[in-house]
Amino acid sequence: MTTTPVSPSTGRSVPKPAFTDAEAGAREFPDSGNRRFTYFNPAKRKQSHYEDVTVEVQPDPRHYLSQGWLYGFADGTGGYPLEWTALKAWGSDRPEPERFPGSGGKGYDWPAHGWHEFRDPNEEWELTLYRYNSNVVRQVNQNVENARQAKAFEQWNPNWTRFVERNIGAWMHVDHGLGLYLYANAQRRAPTNMHNNAISVNSMHRIRAAQDLALYNLTLSDVVPGFDGSAHLEAWDSDPAWQGVREVAEQLTGIWDWAEAVFAGNVVFEPLVGELFRSQLVQQVAPRNGDFVTPTVVGAAEYDFAERDLRYTTAMFDLLTTDREYADHNKATMRAWLSAWVPRAIRAARALQPLWSQTDAKPPRFEDSLDAAKSRFAGIVTDLHLDVPKLS
Amino acid sequence: MSRQSVAKAHQKIQELSWEPQYHQPVSHYGTDYTFRKAAKKDPLKQVLRSYFPMQEEKDHRVYGAQDGAIRGNMFRQVQERWLEWQKLFLSIIPLPEISAARAMPLLFRTVPNPELHNGQAIQMIDEVRHSTIQQNLKRLYMNNYIDPAGFNSSLRNFQNDYCGTIGRQFAEGFITGDAITAASIYLTIVAETAFTNTLFVAMPAEAAANGDYLLPTVFHSVQSDESRHISNGYATLLMALSDESNHQLLERDLRYAWWNNHAVVDAAIGTFIEYGTKDRRKDRESYAEMWRRWIYDDYYRSYLVPLEKYGLVIPHDLIEEAWNRIWNKGYVHEVAQFFATGWLANYWRIDPMTDKDFEWFEYKYPGWYDRYGKWWENYNRLSKPNGHHPIVAEDVDYVYPHRCWTCMVPCLIREDMVMDEVDGQWRTYCSEPCHWTDATAFRPTYQGRETPNMGQLIGKREWETLYHGWNWADIVSDMGYVRDDGKTMVAQPHLDLDDPKKMWTLDHLRRMPPVQSPNVVLNEMTDAERQAFAADYVRQGPAGRPAPAES
Numbered sequence: 001m002t003t004t005p006v007s008p009s010t011g012r013s014v015p016k017p018a019f020t021d022a023e024a025g026a027r028e029f030p031d032s033g034n035r036r037f038t039y040f041n042p043a044k045r046k047q048s049h050y051e052d053v054t055v056e057v058q059p060d061p062r063h064y065l066s067q068g069w070l071y072g073f074a075d076g077t078g079g080y081p082l083e084w085t086a087l088k089a090w091g092s093d094r095p096e097p098e099r100f101p102g103s104g105g106k107g108y109d110w111p112a113h114g115w116h117e118f119r120d121p122n123e124e125w126e127l128t129l130y131r132y133n134s135n136v137v138r139q140v141n142q143n144v145e146n147a148r149q150a151k152a153f154e155q156w157n158p159n160w161t162r163f164v165e166r167n168i169g170a171w172m173h174v175d176h177g178l179g180l181y182l183y184a185n186a187q188r189r190a191p192t193n194m195h196n197n198a199i200s201v202n203s204m205h206r207i208r209a210a211q212d213l214a215l216y217n218l219t220l221s222d223v224v225p226g227f228d229g230s231a232h233l234e235a236w237d238s239d240p241a242w243q244g245v246r247e248v249a250e251q252l253t254g255i256w257d258w259a260e261a262v263f264a265g266n267v268v269f270e271p272l273v274g275e276l277f278r279s280q281l282v283q284q285v286a287p288r289n290g291d292f293v294t295p296t297v298v299g300a301a302e303y304d305f306a307e308r309d310l311r312y313t314t315a316m317f318d319l320l321t322t323d324r325e326y327a328d329h330n331k332a333t334m335r336a337w338l339s340a341w342v343p344r345a346i347r348a349a350r351a352l353q354p355l356w357s358q359t360d361a362k363p364p365r366f367e368d369s370l371d372a373a374k375s376r377f378a379g380i381v382t383d384l385h386l387d388v389p390k391l392s
Numbered sequence: 393m394s395r396q397s398v399a400k401a402h403q404k405i406q407e408l409s410w411e412p413q414y415h416q417p418v419s420h421y422g423t424d425y426t427f428r429k430a431a432k433k434d435p436l437k438q439v440l441r442s443y444f445p446m447q448e449e450k451d452h453r454v455y456g457a458q459d460g461a462i463r464g465n466m467f468r469q470v471q472e473r474w475l476e477w478q479k480l481f482l483s484i485i486p487l488p489e490i491s492a493a494r495a496m497p498l499l500f501r502t503v504p505n506p507e508l509h510n511g512q513a514i515q516m517i518d519e520v521r522h523s524t525i526q527q528n529l530k531r532l533y534m535n536n537y538i539d540p541a542g543f544n545s546s547l548r549n550f551q552n553d554y555c556g557t558i559g560r561q562f563a564e565g566f567i568t569g570d571a572i573t574a575a576s577i578y579l580t581i582v583a584e585t586a587f588t589n590t591l592f593v594a595m596p597a598e599a600a601a602n603g604d605y606l607l608p609t610v611f612h613s614v615q616s617d618e619s620r621h622i623s624n625g626y627a628t629l630l631m632a633l634s635d636e637s638n639h640q641l642l643e644r645d646l647r648y649a650w651w652n653n654h655a656v657v658d659a660a661i662g663t664f665i666e667y668g669t670k671d672r673r674k675d676r677e678s679y680a681e682m683w684r685r686w687i688y689d690d691y692y693r694s695y696l697v698p699l700e701k702y703g704l705v706i707p708h709d710l711i712e713e714a715w716n717r718i719w720n721k722g723y724v725h726e727v728a729q730f731f732a733t734g735w736l737a738n739y740w741r742i743d744p745m746t747d748k749d750f751e752w753f754e755y756k757y758p759g760w761y762d763r764y765g766k767w768w769e770n771y772n773r774l775s776k777p778n779g780h781h782p783i784v785a786e787d788v789d790y791v792y793p794h795r796c797w798t799c800m801v802p803c804l805i806r807e808d809m810v811m812d813e814v815d816g817q818w819r820t821y822c823s824e825p826c827h828w829t830d831a832t833a834f835r836p837t838y839q840g841r842e843t844p845n846m847g848q849l850i851g852k853r854e855w856e857t858l859y860h861g862w863n864w865a866d867i868v869s870d871m872g873y874v875r876d877d878g879k880t881m882v883a884q885p886h887l888d889l890d891d892p893k894k895m896w897t898l899d900h901l902r903r904m905p906p907v908q909s910p911n912v913v914l915n916e917m918t919d920a921e922r923q924a925f926a927a928d929y930v931r932q933g934p935a936g937r938p939a940p941a942e943s
Contacts, residue, residue, distance in 0.1 A: 068852055
């Protein structure tokens with residue numbers, strides 16, 4: 001008879017623990033010491049924790065996916081086609097292994113093609129992304145709270161208040177729109193889990209930055225007399241200074257090719273427009289107008305881009321411009337993207353020029369700010385082994 | 393959050409979205425649904441300023457528990473029978489999770505409600521969390537459990553294994569085809585709302601009973617996110633319902649999604665819970681009892697039925713038939729028997745059932761022993777190599793089944809098998825709803841209506857086709873299910889690691905007859921042979937027994 005273990009003190013039925021000695025090292029047998037994931041080659045000598053939780057989660061019919069994708073779109077396309085970008089990594093043109101009765105299931109040796117060589121230098125996975133973003137929101141929150149308690153906003157003059165309510169407010173629409181419709185959209189489309197996870201983290205940086213600004217706006221509406229918390233809507237909808245940025249932002253969300261979208265966003269738009277606004281304008285002019293709080297909020301987003309999002313972007317495109325098979329093809333493709341997107345970004349940047357004269361204490365000259373942004377952009381492009389396009 | 397209330401903050405972030413003035417966002421994905429009315433509010437009301445610290449705190453608890461488990465030598469009390477099945481489960485589940493992240497953008501253009509997009513973006517990053525936290529758990533098992541084989545080859549093996557392929561539908565169904573069918577109905581309305589209860593609540597409870605308290609730690613943390621995702625799906629469903637032209641598609645998609653989830657999830661999770669446990673207390677719930685509580689009562693009666701008044705046509709017949717398959721037709725037992733029959737094509741070890749297990753099964757499922765007892769006794773008898781073949785090649789009154797073209801679980805309830813020529817190929821299906829899914833639902837027209845965005849079933853859907861005519865030893869080598877001595881198999885039909893002579897090697901398989909693909913053979917038959925085959929097949933079973941001789 002089966003007996004049900006019963007707790008002697010309470011009479012409750014409970015599972016009965018048993019000593020099984022099922023821990024590592026208890027016995028030796030084939031594979032007993034083989035304690036690493038064996039299905040991929042690490043980028044360095046030893047597999048990293050990031051690689052272990054990321055690599056090969058998104059399968060590839062060229063490796064081990066012997067039966068192929070099982071569900072397709074209406075045109076029969078399934079999974080993550082390499083053709084969703086014009087860029088190519090070595091091996092991209094190798095056909096998927098053919099399967100037929102008796103074909104067997106073996107694919108190409110890992111990695112099969114160069115897309116799988118990308119590793120996010122930020123090594124983002126869930127533990128890192130929550131730690132990082134929690135630290136950011138806590139710090140931003142504390143900065144704003146501290147400023148409120150110290151009555152720091154009382155130093156603001158009316159022109160600076162107008163500047164913040166309209167222009168800092170307008171930028172949150174850029175962050176939100178790109179975060180959702182460029183980056184979150186792109187993370188469905190790249191060929192490996194390493195790409196898509198890095199892009200999804202980028203997406204959350206932008207959406208979080210947008211919300212940081214929106215909640216900052218809410219605080220300012222409470223504590224700064226006369227602060228119009230909805231003025232950003234009018235600025236974003238109809239202020240001529242912002243319409244250039246808005247037009248490019250909308251155009252960025254319309255890009256079909258996922259790699260072009262990330263390239264145009266992080267290699268072109270952010271250095272020439274985003275950093276121009278954040279680093280060359282807001283960070284410069286705010287202290288001169290008695291505001292030491294706004295730079296800390298905007299600075300968090302600047303750090304997201306400069307130290308993390310740009311870092312993975314550079315690593316991702318650098319692999320492609322130095323690809324052993326398609327470097328020239330990729331550089332030509334990226335040159336075409338630069339030709340299309342740089343003039344649009346420069347136009348949007350120039351349209352922002354009136355912002356440089358709206359405050360009582362003035363920032364550096366607009367042309368000097370733009371030159372600094374261009375110089376930064378040129379450095380990024382050069383690092384990617386691309387020629388710097390004409391920046392007029 | 394600081395002094396700002398979540399509600400006020402959430403209201404503020406609604407100001408962030410804007411209608412395009414100059415260019416439209418790219419439209420990558422299509423749907424045959426229309427959304428013209430009844431914009432819904434974002435049900436999550438989640439603001440990232442509170443979301444990130446909340447998730448970080450949940451992480452602290454998970455990783456603290458993992459440290460504690462290792463320091464407290466949890467693996468000295470883990471049941472190997474249980475953890476072996478985790479080699480399958482944890483190889484499957486990170487892909488569905490990350491696919492759910494990838495699915496969210498399918499809804500951006502197709503559900504024109506910016507307020508809902510905020511919730512979808514948070515779901516996206518939640519899913520990145522789930523996928524990587526589950527990979528990390530598997531890594532921990534690999535490092536600390538006695539037998540790392542199968543964990544260490546997990547993502548190679550999952551991708552070419554016949555069980556992994558069944559599970560992969562639970563990912564690919566989210567990311568392709570009609571955007572609403574995939575990312576809303578299949579993913580959030582059925583998979584997350586109905587079946588995560590058995591996946592992430594019922595199964596971890598069983599893990600704890602088998603000495604593993606890390607699975608509950610990780611998966612209950614995951615499930616606390618799922619409840620938010622369910623709200624995403626509900627809001628989209630209400631929007632879809634408000635437009636009557638969607639009702640026909642909703643009926644189609646609910647039938648497909650319900651039946652496919654049942655076929656796939658109940659096959660896998662039912663097997664893990666019933667055949668992976670050592671806890672045979674008679675008052676612990678069986679999978680059937682759990683299913684009745686979590687799925688029939690909580691999902692069907694409490695969630696789905698109230699939606700009927702809004703015009704949702706609920707597949708009452710399929711829900712009752714799913715229950716009928718589980719309770720009367722032995723679905724879970726048939727699947728477990730098949731997985732054990734094919735143990736040699738897997739990458740985990742399957743423990744034989746004992747008298748104690750038999751007694752529990754008979755108590756919970758009266759009549760079980762008459763159906764399955766003898767076969768499991770044979771499994772036990774044939775578990776150690778002793779001059780015989782693995783059970784699949786021995787005469788144990790079991791007819792190797794044909795595979796269902798749609799759900800890819802074999803046609804195990806023999807009397808329900810449907811055979812049809814579809815797209816110029818003879819196919820078998822486990823049931824009429826699976827036949828309907830392929831022949832009727834996944835088509836560019838449905839009941840006379842154009843459905844140009846509906847997806848397709850693609851791929852080499854019968855695993856055996858690839859290895860038609862191959863020797864088993866070559867198959868196992870080709871798939872990579874071999875340990876680091878180059879000959880001992882990862883899979884074993886027992887848990888004994890003490891004596892290498894008791895472990896099966898490629899040499900044992902070399903003597904077996906070659907594999908024959910049932911589908912290839914079916915298509916080589918004459919019409920008369922095929923009709924005779926079908927007539928015989930539906931008379932087979934239960935427990936895979938040959939059809940009785942005609943009197």
